[in-house]
Amino acid sequence: MNRVSLLDLKAEVELLWDEINAAIQEVLRSGVFIMGPNVKALEQEIARYLGVKHAVALNSGTDALILGIHALGIKPGDEVITTPFTFFATAEAISHFKAVPVFVDIDPRTFNLNVEQVLAKITPRTKAIIPVHLYGHAADMGQIMEIAREFGLRVLEDVAQAFGGEYKGRKLGSIGDAGALSFFPSKNLGAFGDGGMLVTNDDTIADTVRILRVHGARKKYYNERVGVNSRLDEIQAAILRVKIHHIDEWNRKRREAAAYYNELLRGVPDIELPYEAPYAYHVYHQYTIRVHNNRRDWLQARLREVGIDTAIYYPVPLHLLPIYQDISIRLPQAELASREVLSLPMGHTLNLSHQQRVAEAINAFMNS
Numbered sequence: 001m002n003r004v005s006l007l008d009l010k011a012e013v014e015l016l017w018d019e020i021n022a023a024i025q026e027v028l029r030s031g032v033f034i035m036g037p038n039v040k041a042l043e044q045e046i047a048r049y050l051g052v053k054h055a056v057a058l059n060s061g062t063d064a065l066i067l068g069i070h071a072l073g074i075k076p077g078d079e080v081i082t083t084p085f086t087f088f089a090t091a092e093a094i095s096h097f098k099a100v101p102v103f104v105d106i107d108p109r110t111f112n113l114n115v116e117q118v119l120a121k122i123t124p125r126t127k128a129i130i131p132v133h134l135y136g137h138a139a140d141m142g143q144i145m146e147i148a149r150e151f152g153l154r155v156l157e158d159v160a161q162a163f164g165g166e167y168k169g170r171k172l173g174s175i176g177d178a179g180a181l182s183f184f185p186s187k188n189l190g191a192f193g194d195g196g197m198l199v200t201n202d203d204t205i206a207d208t209v210r211i212l213r214v215h216g217a218r219k220k221y222y223n224e225r226v227g228v229n230s231r232l233d234e235i236q237a238a239i240l241r242v243k244i245h246h247i248d249e250w251n252r253k254r255r256e257a258a259a260y261y262n263e264l265l266r267g268v269p270d271i272e273l274p275y276e277a278p279y280a281y282h283v284y285h286q287y288t289i290r291v292h293n294n295r296r297d298w299l300q301a302r303l304r305e306v307g308i309d310t311a312i313y314y315p316v317p318l319h320l321l322p323i324y325q326d327i328s329i330r331l332p333q334a335e336l337a338s339r340e341v342l343s344l345p346m347g348h349t350l351n352l353s354h355q356q357r358v359a360e361a362i363n364a365f366m367n368s
């Protein structure tokens, strides 16, 4: 029996085979391979799509976070409030500047920053908040922006998992001072290699990141500050320009697949289905259930035996990582989530029969 994989990237390639090949060949014939016309056009197309003034193409989502934090002027010793329930890059970007990630517990339904707990963590050293739109579900941006305004904090959205997602009809990444996008292949809008982007309405942030990405030079060989090399390739930009035309349809398909899982899995013992807040347009980067009563690892092992791949995002909340061992706090909701979450196969090419197989297997195991 063939496996049901977590994500089938090959099916997407097949879908766009001719278009993508033509786009790649055009780049090869042009002889321009880095930061050329495709990168420029992609920046304009994504800025228009998200409704922001500036988009700066970069080498990865991690770089978008790092250069975004740099442009916000975060200094050593500054505190940045964020979630412990995310990929390490979010906090790593803060620690990169010797600033202090201040972890706040999560809302158990959305898995995102619990806004009430943000208030309690603000000190005179707090400079910024980095909310993460985990799994494709918006953080509570209305309340986060209200707190940021009241306390004079900057907000950098981590949109790596939520391209096309919305908060009250506004595209994620367009609400805070800036947004960090990732085009890692497995993301909702993915390249065939690394890629990322910093989006913002702020002229100064955009200008700073544009300079930082090319060694701190506005004019080549007249370097003004210490930057990095974080340019995007033309081939990746050309591929993303083909894909961006399909992203709304693909996100709709992810939502349909999520609705179908909800229907198939309703009422299964010890399984809690994903939640979508009234303010969110969830784009289901992951379809993540909770498995109660300590049955998560057991269920994952059983599913693996019958050829169904699942994943745990994330098994260790960041405040418990060895690198942050001197932060001795307990964040019970994040810790519980790390023991209960299970992401099921998802993607816009996921077919109904695979979903049925997954649901039937979960049903059978959880009732046994």
Ligand SMILES: *Cc1c(COP(=O)(O)O)cnc(C)c1O
Pocket (backbone or CB within 6 Å): 060, 061, 062, 063, 086, 087, 089, 090, 132, 158, 160, 161, 181, 182, 183, 184, 194, 195, 196
């Ligand atoms: C993928 C991801 C990143 C990092 O993006 P890369 O493009 O892989 O560098 C950052 N934050 C979150 C939440 C992610 O999922």
